[in-house]
Amino acid sequence: MNAKARYNGKDSFDDWKKDWALEERYNFKKIEEKWQKIWDDEKAYKVEIDPDKEKFYALVEFPYPSGAGLHVGHPRSYTALDVIARKKRMQGFNVLYPMGFDAFGLPAENYAVKTGIHPAVSTKANIENFTRQLKSIGLSFDWDRCFNTCDPEYYKWTQWMFLKFFEKGLAYKSKIAINWCPSCKVGLANEEVVNGCCERCGAEVVRKDKEQWMIAITKYADRLIDDLKDVDFIDRVKSQQINWIGRSEGAELDFEITDDNGVLLNKKLRVFTTRPDTAFGVTYMVMAPEHEYVEYFKDKFANYAEIQNYVAQTAKKSDLQRTADDSKTGVELKGIKAKNPFNGKLIPIFISDYVLTGYGTGAIMAVPAHDQRDYDFAKVFNLPIIQVLEGGDISEKAYEEDGAHINSEFLNGMGKEDGIKAAIEFAKEHSFGEAKINFKLRDWVFSRQRYWGEPIPMVYCEHCGWQPINESELPLKLPEISDFLPNDEGDSPLAKATDWVNTTCPKCGGKARRETDVMPNWAGSSWYFLRYCDPHNDKEFASKEALDYWMNVDWYNGGMEHTTLHLLYSRFWHKFLYDCGYVPTSEPYNKRTSHGMILAENGEKMSKSRGNVINPDEVIDSYGADAFRMYEMFIGPFDQTAMWSDESLNGVYRFINKIFALFGKVTKKALSAKDLQVMHKCILEVSERIDQMRFNTAVSSMMTYVNYLAGLEEIPQEMYETLLKLLAPFAPHLAEEMWARLGYETLIVKEGWPKGNAELAKDNSVTIAVQINGKMRGTIEIERDADKEKVISTAKALENVAKQLAVSEPKKIIVVPNRIVNIVI
């Protein structure tokens, strides 16, 4: 321990004491600067593997280091888990609470396009700024474990994991439609498309087919749902993930395609349906305009021009336009028919944009009587509507509830469950269909036509096709370029680095080209929590020893906006590594919680354009880090949206000042019975409320306690010390300072957490409410656990009660011990 640093350059504690004795005002600047330096110098929050201690891994989502700096929303999450981490530390756990930076991303690249400043340069500056800001809040991160995802020493392993995905056949190339801005000549992520237009230039975004790397997350869809059973995630996170994955059970059925006369054309139209039992109500079929049969059967169509026209129109529409308008359009494919395998009937086939190419098989059997969309379509095109389920009034609208089957031959009379079973059985017997589970979840599009991301470590050879580069060549570093715009074809800026692109095939040694797309942002953040376990390892992404000790993350807090992206991707990624044997557990996070947003004072979202952004630097400058932290916790229920209020912040600041001022009344006086009771009550409340993330009420408990202390002539030192310990997770600088002023030479953050005693916390007299017919008539003071008879007689003696009892007899008296007496008359 560097004693000189601790005592502000003074040689001894006594000298230093003289110095601060002059400082009678709460000078948070001086206090916070000093303790931050001491924590830093002494590496107070550094952790190592210690098999003798129980570990606790607390994690918050690492930030993207934007140019704007920290937002007041970030510290809400960071402070919350800091409070939890600090309490766990005081309770004797070996706590890992790390921080790093998710440093690849678009803003740095856009900034580079605008200014010519290399993303690596601006990102480095931003990380420095973020680090300074985070340190100024006094968060107890182990800074020795800090890393950022754009460091080749880190992304080496991201690339290595991609090679594993490829090796196991989960990474593949596929032609898919991407959002394309014809003006910027760039592919856009969905998040960059605003109302169907390019976020940057405002031009209308079109769809364009491009070869992209995909990762087969859908292979894990079932497990991503099922394993939610075993983790402690807040319900809305679970339900959102389940909803997003969108599992639905049904069947796939084949309908033979024929010409108009019923002559088989040797092709089957496969459809997915959740209600195979309604097959007798099918009156037409619909394919997505992109369906391959539109091209395949073009020679058969009597109205091909009309069909082509519709296909072209659909292609021009953005997803938004396509879904915003729910009026039904389409074109019949004249010249072909489908044959219903259940009853042999020939029915017409249409194309329509209400059928999507990306879901199921891209084709449906339409049951207009029992599906509102099919019903609407049938009305527009005047198609027959056959009711096959009893109930409703299908002259008005489709009947989508359950009912017994009618007009359905062998299914007649059956309910939904039996009907579905029987229909699938029939399809199997006649080999035209089978049970099938479908998901809304799509495979993960893993290519970005960008510069500032991890290069995908793949090489294309004319002879050998796509080949992975040798692991020994990792990291495959980004080439240095100066022009960050994509080329006219929309290829990644990397395509211009020809020296880098042209390489040799790892398999045959012949000429080959590198993949020029980079990985999406989500790549680096999909496994970062593993790296924290062993951040400086250059042999493995983390050692087995470190993973075995530190994993799982015990408590992960982050924004709801990441529920269906980052949180799902990282769970999937982790499961994949688990299947490969690289990590010890199948789920990475034991517990997931989420914080609410912080809005501006008027209830609007904070944004640069509205000019209502609260800058943490300014808050800390005028109120101090402790007041800032404390206010972030006091602002409202942690999981709910909260509104910033300077006045409330000031109230918390006053509270902190009060604690500082109480120091003057601290004496060696012994605790009274009441003192003891109040103290233990506070310990119990604060402890419990921290664990439950009810930080706002934990702070209230401390305020109540402080109000009690303020009312005392002299404050017993033990009571004040307890306050400081309870305060330490919230306002660590002040707690540390006052702890030192009490004469301690240890750090309070390393002290033990106070233990509350429920027996001592009980007041020995209680106030009991007295009601007549449920209406409050007064209260009585009586000793705790007084016997029933005594409580009743005391209650009856109350003036208000006696008055009533004089005129009517009690019918019934209910006594709830230590709570209430209710006299029914």
Add this chain to the structure above:
RNA sequence: GCGGACAUGGUGGAAUUGGUAGACACGCUAGACUUAGGAUCUAGUGGCGCAAGCUGUAAGAGUUCAAGUCUCUUUGUCCGCACCA
């Protein structure tokens, strides 16, 4: 449309899970004090009423000795997904 959350003073929010509604804080009112400091201290503060008292947790009904809390209906707000077959 589907899924989720929610509705309490002038404001942010408490309420031991069915047991004194409004803790704690902000704001406001009145007073005190001052080395005028983002001061501090004291008292008050859901509504109506001079008071005793009455009334009160989005609206309506119900269960109960007792409902902010449980059940049903209605209304409204926020979030996520959305022509998912």
